[in-house]
Amino acid sequence: MASEAELKAAGEKYVPKDYDPTLYKIRHSLAHVLAQAVTERFPQAKPTIGPPVEFGFYYDFDLDVSPSDEDLGWITDRMRKIIRGKHAFKVREITSVEGKELFKEQPYKLELIEGLVNGQDEYGNSAPLADAPTLTVYQQDTFVDLCRGPHVDSTAALDPKGFKVTQVTGSYWRGDEKNKALKRFHATAWASEADLKAHLARVEEAAKRDHRKVGRELELFMNSPLLGAGFPILLPKGSTVRRILEQFITDYERAAGYQHVYSPDLAKRSLYEVSGHWEHYKDNMFPPMDLGEEELVLRPMNCPHHILIYQSRPRSYRDLPIRIAELGKMYRYERSGVVGGLSRVRCMTLNDAHLFVRPEQITEEFVGVLNLIKKAYADLGITEYSFRLSKRDPKNKVKYVDDDLMWKTSQQKLRDALQQAGVVYREAEDEAAFYGPKVDIEVKDVMGREETLSTIQLDPHLPKQFGLVYKDSDDTEKRPFMIHRGVISTMERMLAYLIELYAGAFPPWLAPVQVAIVPIADRHFDYAKQVAAQLLAKDFRVETDLGDKRMNAKIREFQLQKVPYILVVGDKEMEAGAVAIRLRTEENLGAKPVAEFVALLEKVVGSRALTLNP
Ligand code: TSB
Ligand code: ZN
Numbered sequence: 219m220a221s222e223a224e225l226k227a228a229g230e231k232y233v234p235k236d237y238d239p240t241l242y243k244i245r246h247s248l249a250h251v252l253a254q255a256v257t258e259r260f261p262q263a264k265p266t267i268g269p270p271v272e273f274g275f276y277y278d279f280d281l282d283v284s285p286s287d288e289d290l291g292w293i294t295d296r297m298r299k300i301i302r303g304k305h306a307f308k309v310r311e312i313t314s315v316e317g318k319e320l321f322k323e324q325p326y327k328l329e330l331i332e333g334l335v336n337g338q339d340e341y342g343n344s345a346p347l348a349d350a351p352t353l354t355v356y357q358q359d360t361f362v363d364l365c366r367g368p369h370v371d372s373t374a375a376l377d378p379k380g381f382k383v384t385q386v387t388g389s390y391w392r393g394d395e396k397n398k399a400l401k402r403f404h405a406t407a408w409a410s411e412a413d414l415k416a417h418l419a420r421v422e423e424a425a426k427r428d429h430r431k432v433g434r435e436l437e438l439f440m441n442s443p444l445l446g447a448g449f450p451i452l453l454p455k456g457s458t459v460r461r462i463l464e465q466f467i468t469d470y471e472r473a474a475g476y477q478h479v480y481s482p483d484l485a486k487r488s489l490y491e492v493s494g495h496w497e498h499y500k501d502n503m504f505p506p507m508d509l510g511e512e513e514l515v516l517r518p519m520n521c522p523h524h525i526l527i528y529q530s531r532p533r534s535y536r537d538l539p540i541r542i543a544e545l546g547k548m549y550r551y552e553r554s555g556v557v558g559g560l561s562r563v564r565c566m567t568l569n570d571a572h573l574f575v576r577p578e579q580i581t582e583e584f585v586g587v588l589n590l591i592k593k594a595y596a597d598l599g600i601t602e603y604s605f606r607l608s609k610r611d612p613k614n615k616v617k618y619v620d621d622d623l624m625w626k627t628s629q630q631k632l633r634d635a636l637q638q639a640g641v642v643y644r645e646a647e648d649e650a651a652f653y654g655p656k657v658d659i660e661v662k663d664v665m666g667r668e669e670t671l672s673t674i675q676l677d678p679h680l681p682k683q684f685g686l687v688y689k690d691s692d693d694t695e696k697r698p699f700m701i702h703r704g705v706i707s708t709m710e711r712m713l714a715y716l717i718e719l720y721a722g723a724f725p726p727w728l729a730p731v732q733v734a735i736v737p738i739a740d741r742h743f744d745y746a747k748q749v750a751a752q753l754l755a756k757d758f759r760v761e762t763d764l765g766d767k768r769m770n771a772k773i774r775e776f777q778l779q780k781v782p783y784i785l786v787v788g789d790k791e792m793e794a795g796a797v798a799i800r801l802r803t804e805e806n807l808g809a810k811p812v813a814e815f816v817a818l819l820e821k822v823v824g825s826r827a828l829t830l831n832p
Contacts, residue, residue, distance in 0.1 A: 220352070222308070241270075243368050243370045245275040246365075246367070247373070247375075248376060248405065249405075250268070251376070252403060252405060253361060259293055262281070264279060264280040265278075265326065266278040266280065273417060276403060277402070278402050280391070281400070284386070290386070294382075300359055301376045301378040307356050307357070308357045310355060311354055312354070331364065354366055358373055377408070377410050379411035379414070380407060381408070382406050382407075384406055386401050388401065388402065420664055420666075424664040427722075429713075432717050432722040437455050438453060438455050438459070438722075439451060439560060446564075447558070447564070448565070449563065450710070455731070459716075459728055463713075464545055467706045477542055479544050482523075485514065486513065486514060486515075487513040493683055498617060498618070498619065503549075517549065518551075520568065521700070521702060525680060525681075527542055528540060528572075528698075533574070533698075535691055541572075546567065546568050549564060551564065561714035563710045566708040566710050568709075569709065571702075574686070574688075575701060583701055584674060587674050591674075598716065598728075605641050605657055606646050606657070607632055607646070608649030608651075608658050609629055609649065611648035619653055621679070625650075628654050653675075653680050654678060659672040661715060663715075664718070672703070674701060674702075675702040676699065677699065677701070680700055725782075725828045725829075726783070726819070729782050731781045732823070733758055733782075733783045733819070734760070734761050734762070734779075734785070735761070735797075736787070737763075738789075742787050742791075743764055749785065752816070756819075756820070761776075780802050782802055783801065783819070784799075784800040785799060795812055796809045807831060
């Protein structure tokens with residue numbers, strides 16, 4: 219029999235690899251404390267499982283009543299009291315016979331024991347067992363739970379004010395709706411009250427900035443059950459932002475020697491068989507359309523089309539690098555549970571390009587892309603991002619091309635390029651493309667969740683699949699490398715990110731409406747229209763409110779719509795050829811001649827300033 223210390227140490231291996239072990243133990247221990255309080259409040263409640271999750275934990279009970287706010291208050295108070303009792307978390311090993319006796323009143327625990335003995339984990343999935351399973355129980359105060367740990371040593375390590383029971387929702391035993399319906403108690407839990415408060419503040423801020431909410435309020439995009447999940451429609455205002463972004467990035471690309479193309483979204487399945495997508499990426503593709511004599515697929519990536527362009531004529535070493543760019547539409551079969559809003563969709567337009575390069579050009583081109591990304595981010599006001607070298611999972615021979623040497627060399631090439639560029643980065647396994655390693659640029663949302671925006675990928679594989687060559691200076695045929703890259707990411711994901719970054723208050727160069735004009739009374743309508751025409755002639759995006767609402771209501775509405783500049787015009791302004799300038803921040807710049815306002819706007823928009831009155 220193992221000692222208590224050995225049993226506790228053995229529990230440590232159950233902390234998931236991306237989880238802070240201290241927080242994991244705190245949350246796991248609080249789950250037991252909650253279960254004690256719940257079963258005291260509701261003696262009929264049958265505990266099932268209660269794991270730590272992102273930001274906290276839950277615990278599922280078979281319980282015939284719906285807990286009221288009063289119940290949750292009682293449970294919270296009771297948990298605090300248990301914590302203050304400084305009870306040790308004691309572990310001991312039991313046999314399955316003992317377990318069945320100990321939990322004879324608890325049908326779910328009995329089922330768990332049964333499963334463990336037969337090589338299943340607590341979710342009912344088969345988990346290969348090295349040897350006979352060690353069953354352990356943890357006890358604090360009067361409460362005993364079947365558990366593999368790990369836990370804090372004592373409730374003294376828990377902050378009685380560091381958690382919050384947030385809600386109770388419905389769930390099912392083993393997540394299967396054919397099984398018994400359960401009550402899931404959710405809680406967020408932290409090391410201290412200060413950490414909890416900071417988290418709750420982040421939750422509130424995230425809700426305010428949520429791009430789905432802001433997108434609705436500002437009429438940027440819409441969804442419809444008739445369209446299905448993952449197929450949002452950009453409304454006129456969202457489309458304006460996208461058009462500006464597209465112009466912005468394609469201008470930079472043309473200056474950097476990219477050539478832009480258009481290619482179709484559908485192709486024969488055989489194109490993707492040659493490329494290897496069919497073998498390695500089929501799970502992310504929509505099923506083919508069967509036309510009898512041929513099958514067509516919606517493209518999940520644009521690379522094969524650009525490869526055909528490369529192949530459309532002989533290439534010499536002098537032609538390289540060739541940089542083919544496209545705002546390419548692609549379709550991915552994302553699982554319906556993960557699509558939502560704009561950040562993960564099923565039909566997307568990627569700011570894509572494929573660079574065909576000689577081996578000795580890889581680093582220079584890589585650095586060129588990196589600089590383009592940095593420049594674009596600076597203009598967009600994206601200041602916090604990190605670099606990830608995304609490698610394959612060497613054990614997975616299905617998801618990734620099976621060629622050890624290829625992976626080793628190309629991963630090293632990316633490391634060298636990153637180092638030459640002086641970039642700080644981390645490495646992560648099982649994040650590569652099937653054809654090669656990537657450098658992904660990651661941003662975080664308010665909740666600290668990471669997401670990939672830009673990507674630079676080194677690919678020796680697709681050139682081989684298509685037999686790409688160029689004639690070298692010594693007249694021999696050589697194989698080019700491909701660099702796949704997206705700077706803006708997909709237009710959808712970038713829009714989602716920018717909406718949240720700015721909480722809808724875009725910098726003027728990106729704002730769908732840059733200027734709003736509010737005439738004070740009917741007699742100022744003509745002057746308002748005249749000012750609007752002047753601004754339109756300068757290519758600014760203007761909206762004039764000729765409705766019959768009061769001036770203050772109109773101003774308020776434009777501020778809510780996050781229009782950067784609101785121009786109020788009345789008698790005085792009309793006489794002087796002026797406008798009274800208000801900002802969406804409620805700051806007042808006073809009356810200025812129209813020409814002066816135009817100059818301000820030209821400066822702000824032309825320089826892509828991030829403030830309204832620099
Ligand atoms: C860069 N063939 C390459 C291309 O040449 C490619 O498609 N790479 S990718 O698969 O990594 O996708 C590029 C970028 O698209 C990702 O970095 C991510 O920012 C974005 N993206 C991927 N899937 C989705 C999705 N479902 N919804 C929105 N954006 C997505
Ligand atoms: Zn590609």
